[in-house]
Amino acid sequence: MNTLRPGQDGYAEEVAGFQTAVPSSPAVVVAAESAEDVAAAVRYAAEHGLPVAVQATGHGLTAGTDGVLISTRRMTGVEIDAPARTARVEAGARWGAVIEAAGAHGLAPLSGSSPDVGVVGYTLAGGFGLMARQYGRAADHVRALDVVTADGELQRVEPGSDLFWALRGGRDSFGVVTAVEFDLFPVSHLYGGGLYFGPEDVPAVLRAWRTWSAAAPDALTTSLAMVEYPDLPVLPPHLRGRHIAQVRVAYLGEDGDELVAPLRAAAPVLMDTLKVMPFTESGSIAAEPREPHGYHGTNATVSQLNDAMLDAVVEHAGPGAATPPVLIIDRLGGALSRPPSIAGVGWDSSAEFVVRTLSLVGDGGTAAVRTAHAKLFDALAPWTTGRLLPFVYGEHATVEGVHPAADLRRLGELKRRYDVRSTFRAAGPEAKGR
Numbered sequence: 363m364n365t366l367r368p369g370q371d372g373y374a375e376e377v378a379g380f381q382t383a384v385p386s387s388p389a390v391v392v393a394a395e396s397a398e399d400v401a402a403a404v405r406y407a408a409e410h411g412l413p414v415a416v417q418a419t420g421h422g423l424t425a426g427t428d429g430v431l432i433s434t435r436r437m438t439g440v441e442i443d444a445p446a447r448t449a450r451v452e453a454g455a456r457w458g459a460v461i462e463a464a465g466a467h468g469l470a471p472l473s474g475s476s477p478d479v480g481v482v483g484y485t486l487a488g489g490f491g492l493m494a495r496q497y498g499r500a501a502d503h504v505r506a507l508d509v510v511t512a513d514g515e516l517q518r519v520e521p522g523s524d525l526f527w528a529l530r531g532g533r534d535s536f537g538v539v540t541a542v543e544f545d546l547f548p549v550s551h552l553y554g555g556g557l558y559f560g561p562e563d564v565p566a567v568l569r570a571w572r573t574w575s576a577a578a579p580d581a582l583t584t585s586l587a588m589v590e591y592p593d594l595p596v597l598p599p600h601l602r603g604r605h606i607a608q609v610r611v612a613y614l615g616e617d618g619d620e621l622v623a624p625l626r627a628a629a630p631v632l633m634d635t636l637k638v639m640p641f642t643e644s645g646s647i648a649a650e651p652r653e654p655h656g657y658h659g660t661n662a663t664v665s666q667l668n669d670a671m672l673d674a675v676v677e678h679a680g681p682g683a684a685t686p687p688v689l690i691i692d693r694l695g696g697a698l699s700r701p702p703s704i705a706g707v708g709w710d711s712s713a714e715f716v717v718r719t720l721s722l723v724g725d726g727g728t729a730a731v732r733t734a735h736a737k738l739f740d741a742l743a744p745w746t747t748g749r750l751l752p753f754v755y756g757e758h759a760t761v762e763g764v765h766p767a768a769d770l771r772r773l774g775e776l777k778r779r780y781d782v783r784s785t786f787r788a789a790g791p792e793a794k795g796r
Contacts, residue, residue: 363402366391376433379420380478383656383723383756386426388415395436397508397516397540400453403432404538405514407785414785416538418454418480420654422487424756432538434482439541442467447546448505451481453539461642470549470641472500474752475610475648482539487752488531488709492612492644493549495583495696499709501530502702503545509537512781516540521704528776531707532765533751535777535786553618554611554647555635561605561681563629564588568675570628571609571691572667576714580696581614582621587648588679588689600632605681610647611636658728658756659687659720662739662746663694663713674741678734679719685734687719707773708766710748717742718753728756 366373367390376391389412392403407414413429434453440460441450444467449460458477464470474484474491489500497503506520507529517537519526528536559567571586578584586609593603609625611618622636639646664671679689694713701711719738721731739746749763765773777784 363399363406364393364395366393377417377431378654379417379423380654381420381423381657381756382654383658383728384423384426386415386423386431388427388429388431390429391431391433393433393436394453397437397510400432400434400538400540401510401514401516403430404510404512404785406430408512408514408783414538416453416534418483419456419478421476421479422483422752422755424754434538434540437540442469442546444469447548448543449546450541450543452541453480453482455481457481457484458645461644464546465550465640465642467546468548468550469546470644471544471546472497472503473644475645476650476652477645478650478652482542483534484752485542485544486529486531486533486539488707488750490692490698490750490752492552492554492583492647493547493614494698495578495580495693496614497547498697498700498702499531500544501706502704504530505543505545507539507543508541509539511537512783512785524776525780527706528773531709531751532769532773535773536780537786549614549641551638551640552644553613553615553621553636553638554644555637555639556611556633556647557609557622557625557631557636558601558633559607559609559629560600560632561607564605564607564680565672565676566629567607567609567625568672569669570625572672574624575693578693578695579615579621583612583693583696585610585690585692588675588686590681590686590688598633605686606632612644612647656723656756657720658723658731658735659718659753660735660739660755661716661718661749661753662742663710663716663748663750664742664745665712665714665747666745667691667715668745671742671745674738675717678738678741685721685730687721687731687735687738689738690718690720692716692718708769709750709764713747716750716753718750720755723756731756 407430415427418434437452437454439452457473472491485500590605
């Protein structure tokens with residue numbers, strides 16, 4: 363078991379993650395290379411009365427730790443069983459590696475918008491991805507989990523186990539997942555990319571996308587993003603320094619151009635990147651930043667998008683807003699509204715859309731960002747039905763309203779049963795049920 367302590371060479375690099383706005387100063391970092399290393403680290407923490415946190419890429423951090431940080435970034439194994447259409451992935455693997463390995467067999471995982479995100483953390487939070495309306499959440503297609511529990515024992519958990527239920531959508535407050543086995547799907551290509559519109563057309567594009575996406579087939583997963591681009595010479599002139607609306611499309615059908623025709627006609631298109639692409643290029647649809655940075659974000663699920671709501675979106679997040687965030691509205695429904703074959707921790711499956719915001723965190727911390735976000739979500743409150751765990755980001759991000767009350771109670775009961783000393787108290791929302 364390779365350990366690092368404050369001041370040692372490599373400590374700072376091991377603690378650093380993609381999310382830079384959440385400080386962490388663990389007493390010990392365990393640079394795990396195997397499930398056995400993870401088990402030894404958990405036993406060490408128990409012997410010394412220290413809490414345990416886990417980090418692979420650090421995209422979803424909401425809190426740091428002063429205890430034991432288990433770094434799983436070296437555990438990158440990916441195994442594809444093409445005949446069974448499954449993958450087995452270790453705790454530190456990123457989606458990009460799985461996409462490439464599965465793509466060699468004409469298969470695809472239920473990955474998200476960024477290939478740089480860690481597979482396990484994404485999946486344990488539910489996993490809302492590029493084919494979500496067709497196939498549902500990533501968590502709903504998990505076959506088995508290898509997990510080290512608070513007693514330092516490695517277990518394989520499968521359907522029928524309480525831990526299997528709790529971990530899929532409940533995150534990692536019950537143990538350290540060292541590997542996950544999940545379904546793959548016979549997808550080699552998709553019609554994807556984006557349509558970009560100028561700031562003067564944002565209100566019209568919002569309304570056109572609302573109407574268009576309401577009638578979307580399940581094979582279409584789509585979102586609308588509003589981004590204020592910096593005035594940098596590396597950007598195309600038609601985007602530089604402008605507040606842009608981007609319609610994102612991931613479609614598994616054959617008639618993509620016909621499907622998006624109403625959007626192309628809604629307003630002048632500044633840039634059109636829609637095309638048939640290999641699934642291995644699906645990360646280009648959102649083209650998210652790849653360099654670490656500090657950010658804070660939250661979200662709200664809603665039952666509808668009426669004109670008053672869209673007006674609030676423009677006022678608080680559109681061109682001219684005092685502190686505009688990156689705003690994304692995702693169309694839900696489809697498979698996301700249907701019960702999965704194997705029940706996991708529940709979520710707001712009746713919602714039609716989720717509105718989410720993300721802002722960079724400056725020297726002033728998260729307070730100003732949280733205040734700006736609150737203005738939008740207060741305006742949307744009359745139509746808000748819940749929140750989604752995958753889109754809660756940053757220091758002091760709360761998870762209120764994420765889980766149904768009955769599931770929250772069950773999570774609390776399981777927490778008391780499997781982690782009586784709260785060894786994993788740094789790790790997630792389930793402790794709220796205690």
